[in-house]
Amino acid sequence: MINELLRGTGVALVTPFNSQGGVDFPALEKVINFVIDGGVDYLVSLGTTGETPVLSHAEKLEVLQCTFDATAGRVPIVIGSGGNDTASVIREIESFPVEKAAAILSASPYYNKPSQEGIFQHYKAVAAATTRPIILYNVPGRTGSNIAAATTVRLSKEVDNIHGIKEASGNLAQCMQILRDVSPDFLVVSGDDNLAMAQIACGMRGVISVAANCFPKDFSRMVNYALDGDFAGARGINDRLLAGYELLFAENNPAGVKAFLAELGIIQNHLRLPLVPLSSGLHDQVRGYLQQLHGAPGIHA
Numbered sequence: 568m569i570n571e572l573l574r575g576t577g578v579a580l581v582t583p584f585n586s587q588g589g590v591d592f593p594a595l596e597k598v599i600n601f602v603i604d605g606g607v608d609y610l611v612s613l614g615t616t617g618e619t620p621v622l623s624h625a626e627k628l629e630v631l632q633c634t635f636d637a638t639a640g641r642v643p644i645v646i647g648s649g650g651n652d653t654a655s656v657i658r659e660i661e662s663f664p665v666e667k668a669a670a671i672l673s674a675s676p677y678y679n680k681p682s683q684e685g686i687f688q689h690y691k692a693v694a695a696a697t698t699r700p701i702i703l704y705n706v707p708g709r710t711g712s713n714i715a716a717a718t719t720v721r722l723s724k725e726v727d728n729i730h731g732i733k734e735a736s737g738n739l740a741q742c743m744q745i746l747r748d749v750s751p752d753f754l755v756v757s758g759d760d761n762l763a764m765a766q767i768a769c770g771m772r773g774v775i776s777v778a779a780n781c782f783p784k785d786f787s788r789m790v791n792y793a794l795d796g797d798f799a800g801a802r803g804i805n806d807r808l809l810a811g812y813e814l815l816f817a818e819n820n821p822a823g824v825k826a827f828l829a830e831l832g833i834i835q836n837h838l839r840l841p842l843v844p845l846s847s848g849l850h851d852q853v854r855g856y857l858q859q860l861h862g863a864p865g866i867h868a
Contacts, residue, residue, distance in 0.1 A: 569700050569730045570754045572643055572669055574772045575608035575794065576787045577756070578779035579616040579647075581821050582630060583834035590626055594834040596637040598780065601833055603641050605783025606791075608773070610638060611672055613647040615709060616777050616821045621839040624662070635667055645775075649674030649704065653689045657696040670700040672733060672775070677710040683718045694728040703732040706758060716744040723749045733758040733775050739765070746770040760786070761812040764805045767793040777815055781827035782808060782860075811860065814853050818845055826853045 580602075583594035599610065612634040613619050613627055622630065631646065638644060646668045650656045656673065665671060676689055694701045703722065705714040713736055722729045734742050735758025746755055746769055756773050757763040763774040773794065779786045785804050792801035815823035819842055826845045829836035830853060836844050845853065 579614040584837040606787040643669035700730040
């Protein structure tokens with residue numbers, strides 16, 4: 568069911584802030600409506616793009632409530648919950664309204680750099696704490712450690728409640744090994760916007776995207792073309808979005824995507840320390856790219 572329910576474009580939602588530093592819930596509703604109207608297939612709330620390390624537990628609960636209310640059942644919602652203390656992750660999941668969610672996306676423990684056996688035992692414990700499907704999230708660039716393909720395959724076969732992985736290692740050989748060795752009903756999606764088209768060609772079912780916050784129509788169209796096997800159509804869009812992907816991640820995420828959304832008039836351009844907005848020169852490039860993009864035939868935010 569998850570393999571079909573979460574096929575296509577998922578969007579890792581930003582958390583907008585106001586000028587006083589609080590969560591801007593009206594802006595969050597605007598982002599949600601913007602991406603759903605743009606054709607995304609599901610939302611991911613409280614992912615890393617949502618600046619979860621600097622949200623209090625109470626704020627996380629409020630963000631989830633706002634997301635469920637604003638979405639109103641139009642698309643599935645995946646809840647993000649991860650950390651480097653297994654017991655804390657379990658407590659957090661137990662406190663969230665997970666019964667409303669399609670699945671839980673859980674990033675591999677960061678900073679600790681556990682062994683592959685440690686990663687396996689971490690996820691086994693997390694999966695045992697909930698009846699909701701768990702989706703692994705492998706993002707070595709943030710966590711400092713990689714979930715090896717063999718560990719992903721082992722988890723898929725030995726832990727019943729683990730149903731998929733968001734694979735953001737950027738290692739195509741590793742991705743292909745996972746796709747070869749897991750069962751056909753195990754969800755494998757991309758976590759790299761700039762590689763999503765190629766990874767769908769390898770067999771992935773879609774992507775959980777940052778770019779879909781600010782380019783929902785065209786990014787979703789690109790993904791759908793690729794899933795339908797129309798790679799000429801997909802490439803035509805992807806080629807024009809490549810420069811946008813670079814700007815999104817040039818300094819940090821989500822500073823890039825928040826700059827785009829601010830230029831589109833959807834949110835204010837505020838982040839919480841230690842993250843800061845894009846440098847002025849890079850922000851000027853964002854503005855110029857959007858002007859160029861909106862003038863291109865067939866391209867819409």
